[in-house]
Structures are given as structure tokens and as C-alpha cells.
Amino acid sequence: MDKYVIIGGRRLEGDVRVDGSKNSILPVLAATIISGKESVIHNVPELKDVDLLIGLLRTIGCRCFFENNTLVVKSNSQLNTIIPEKPVREMRSSIILMGAMLARHGHVKISYPGGCEIGPRPIDIHLSGLRRMGTKITEAHGYINCECDRLKGVEINLDYPSVGATENIMLAATTAEGVTIIQNAAKEPEIVDLQNFLNGMGARISGAGTSTVKIEGVKEFHDVEHTVIPDRIVAGTLMAAAAITGGNIVLNDVIIDHLKLVSSKLSESGCSITEYQNSIQITCSKKPKAVEVIKTLPYPGFATDMQAQMMAVMTIAKGTSIFIETVFESRYKHVEELMKMGANIKVDGRTAVVRGVKKLTGTEVKAGDLRGGAALVLAGLAAEGTTVVDNVKLHIDRGYDKLENKLAKLGADIHRV
Numbered sequence: 001m002d003k004y005v006i007i008g009g010r011r012l013e014g015d016v017r018v019d020g021s022k023n024s025i026l027p028v029l030a031a032t033i034i035s036g037k038e039s040v041i042h043n044v045p046e047l048k049d050v051d052l053l054i055g056l057l058r059t060i061g062c063r064c065f066f067e068n069n070t071l072v073v074k075s076n077s078q079l080n081t082i083i084p085e086k087p088v089r090e091m092r093s094s095i096i097l098m099g100a101m102l103a104r105h106g107h108v109k110i111s112y113p114g115g116c117e118i119g120p121r122p123i124d125i126h127l128s129g130l131r132r133m134g135t136k137i138t139e140a141h142g143y144i145n146c147e148c149d150r151l152k153g154v155e156i157n158l159d160y161p162s163v164g165a166t167e168n169i170m171l172a173a174t175t176a177e178g179v180t181i182i183q184n185a186a187k188e189p190e191i192v193d194l195q196n197f198l199n200g201m202g203a204r205i206s207g208a209g210t211s212t213v214k215i216e217g218v219k220e221f222h223d224v225e226h227t228v229i230p231d232r233i234v235a236g237t238l239m240a241a242a243a244i245t246g247g248n249i250v251l252n253d254v255i256i257d258h259l260k261l262v263s264s265k266l267s268e269s270g271c272s273i274t275e276y277q278n279s280i281q282i283t284c285s286k287k288p289k290a291v292e293v294i295k296t297l298p299y300p301g302f303a304t305d306m307q308a309q310m311m312a313v314m315t316i317a318k319g320t321s322i323f324i325e326t327v328f329e330s331r332y333k334h335v336e337e338l339m340k341m342g343a344n345i346k347v348d349g350r351t352a353v354v355r356g357v358k359k360l361t362g363t364e365v366k367a368g369d370l371r372g373g374a375a376l377v378l379a380g381l382a383a384e385g386t387t388v389v390d391n392v393k394l395h396i397d398r399g400y401d402k403l404e405n406k407l408a409k410l411g412a413d414i415h416r417v
């Protein structure tokens with residue numbers, strides 16, 4: 001098990017580039033199987049989740065070549081429509097292969113995604129959308145069996161703007177007969193990126209980024225070349241790293257619009273933010289101020305994927321902050337570990353009250369999930385003494401491409417052991 005050893009107290013300074021988005025590349029990878037053609041994708045981050053999904057594509061019959069952050073996927077052969085169980089259980093988001101497989105071959109057998117570290121994550125909204133389009137879905141022995149002749153375009157109202165369900169239905173609808181309209185769709189930037197990729201290969205989709213997405217089914221696709229958008233959560237995590245260390249950093253290759261809420265919360269806590277065309281500078285005083293309330297919501301609200309990192313900053317802020325996690329049921333695993341480092345946090349259901357303390361103290365902590373793990377790294381950067389963060393490979397590497405290199409470039413004392 002890899003661990004990070006961090007000696008806290010260094011102020012981060014300098015500039016660093018932000019990689020391509022994990023949550024964009026995963027659905028885009030699923031989308032590559034629809035066309036039966038060649039997809040060339042640039043700015044692909046080197047992440048454990050990306051490796052897993054590439055492995056899965058290879059297992060079902062795609063040829064994939066990955067070098068220097070460019071990935072080529074050739075999906076021209078007949079694909080195996082039984083998706084192996086182990087990787088799906090390891091990575092929940094592989095469930096988006098369901099919609100893509102239905103679009104390509106009209107049937108798929110896939111296992112239920114495994115239990116997840118951030119509470120129950122059902123897929124009922126995915127399944128009911130696909131059923132409405134004419135998929136016959138049966139479930140037995142932990143497997144979901146989906147079959148259809150040709151999916152039919154219909155209007156689907158999502159009970160909740162689920163990111164994964166919006167993507168799954170978009171993928172399935174690319175080859176459906178007629179027009180599919182998704183109402184109450186998720187509006188995340190990654191949905192827009194998926195639309196751009198699919199349209200690049202010949203799909204006809206509009207409205208991504210709003211709550212109504214319209215997909216006209218087509219039969220023919222062509223080769224596509226695409227560049228993945230920058231990862232707004234990696235950018236937000238680095239901004240939080242600047243805030244917690246009283247740093248002054250510039251992040252290059254970002255999309256400013258995607259960082260608005262994190263910027264506004266960090267401004268509220270006393271950091272000064274300067275926005276350029278494709279980069280952002282964040283300059284922070286030594287001690288952040290508490291931000292009154294941080295309530296996670298679907299985009300454009302405050303991202304649940306930034307809740308833990310922001311909480312790490314608030315542990316040493318002047319004053320009390322309140323966090324309300326509305327997206328996931330149990331996403332406070334990092335709290336107990338932050339408290340081992342001296343944080344003062346009380347959790348009641350979906351609410352956490354964080355009273356800023358004078359300082360955190362380094363100790364051994366364990367990442368319990370991806371973003372919670374990142375929060376512990378941030379806490380370690382600010383803590384007095386040495387912090388050891390365990391479970392780096394299991395969790396942090398899923399969503400950060402060698403986080404230690406970026407932080408070390410900015411002056412942090414961090415090593416992987």
C-alpha cells in the first residue's frame with residue numbers, strides 16, 4: 001500500500017498545469033464503443049480509474065493505445081456484450097458501458113456496481129430511463145441483463161439530475177429511433193464534454209449544460225478526435241492547497257467558468273483570486289476565515305467532490321463553518337481522520353459543524369475515499385510535524401495523476417513511500 005509522507009508548514013508557490021478531467025474521460029471512453037470507428041482522445045489523465053476502464057474496453061474487444069496522454073481506441077470489431085464482473089465491482093462508473101453497449105449492440109449483461117465508499121449509490125434512475133426507451137431489463141444473481149431491438153426515442157423526466165443517469169441515457173439514445181429528450185438532466189460540464197465528443201463522431205445532441213438534453217438518433221458514425229476538458233476538481237483541490245498553506249499559486253490550462261463557486265468560497269475566506277483567460281491565480285493570507293455555509297448541490301451548485309477538501313481548509317480557519325452534504329448520504333469519512341489531526345468537527349446526519357482550530361498536528365491517517373483522501377493530504381500540508389496518509393493507491397490515485405509531483409513542484413514536502 002502506498003503512503004504519502006508529508007512534512008507540513010511549507011507555503012505553496014509557483015505554477016502548475018491541471019490535467020484532463022476524470023469525470024469527462026470515463027463517459028467518453030464508454031462512448032468510443034458506439035461508433036465502431038477510431039477515436040483519438042487527447043489530454044487523457046493517467047489515473048487508476050482510466051486504466052481500469054481501458055482494461056475493460058480491451059477485454060470486450062476494443063484495441064487501445066495510450067501514450068503521452070493521448071489515447072486511441074478502435075472499436076470496429078464485434079464486441080463481447082458480457083461485461084466482466086470484477087472491474088465493474090471495482091469501479092462504479094463502468095455502469096455507463098450499459099447505455100453505450102445498448103446503442104452499439106442492443107444487448108448487454110453487466111454486474112451491479114459494487115458497494116461504494118461514499119454511501120449507497122443506486123442506479124434506479126439509469127434503469128428506469130433505459131426501460132422507458134424500450135429496454136427489457138431483468139436482474140438475477142447480481143447481474144443486470146438488458147435487451148432491446150432498437151431503442152425508441154421518448155421524453156424522460158429524471159427524478160434527480162443524476163450525472164451518471166444523464167450520461168447513460170445520452171449514450172443509449174445516440175442510435176435510438178427518433179428523438180429522446182431528457183428533462184431535469186444533470187448540467188455538469190462533463191455532460192457538455194460528452195455531447196461534444198459524441199457530436200464529433202456524428203451523433204446529434206443539443207442542450208447539454210442545460211436541464212433539457214435532446215438526442216436525435218443516427219445510424220452512422222465516423223472517426224473522431226477530441227481533447228478532454230481540464231479537471232475542475234483537481235484545480236479546486238490545488239486552490240484549496242494554496243488556501244490552507246497561505247500560498248500563492250497559478251494554475252494553468254483551466255476553464256475559469258467551471259471554478260466559479262470554489263473561487264467565490266475561497267474569496268470569502270480571504271484569498272484573492274485573479275482570473276486570466278486559461279489560468280487562475282490564488283493568493284492567500286496566512287490564516288483563512290471561516291465560510292459560513294457550504295452546501296453541496298448538483299452543478300452549478302457547490303460540487304460534492306470539493307466538500308472534503310474545503311472542509312480541510314476550514315479546520316484551521318478563523319471561526320465556524322457549516323457544511324451541508326445534500327448529494328450523497330454518507331460523505332464524511334474524512335472527518336474522523338481530520339479529528340485525529342486536531343480538527344474540531346461535529347457531524348449530525350448530513351450537516352457538519354467545523355470550528356476552526358489554531359493548528360493541526362501531523363499523525364497517521366487513512367484515506368477512506370478519493371476526495372476525502374485529498375483532504376487529508378491538504379491537512380498534512382498545513383499540519384505541524386509529519387503526516388502519513390495511507391491508502392494512496394486505493395483511493396487518491398483513482399482521481400489524481402501523481403498528486404505528489406504537482407504539490408512538490410509548488411514547494412510542498414511530500415513523498416510517496
Ligand code: UD1
Nearest residue numbers: 023093120121122123124125126162163164165305327328
Ligand atoms: C458523478 C461523479 C462523481 C460526483 C457525482 C455528483 C463521475 C464518474 N462521477 O457520480 O464524482 O461526485 O457525479 O456530482 O462522473 N442516485 C440515485 N439513483 C440513481 C443515480 C443516482 O439515487 O440511479 C443518487 C446517488 O445515490 C447520489 C446522487 O443521486 O446520492 C447523485 O448521483 P449521480 O449524480 O448519479 O453521481 P454519479 O454519476 O454516480
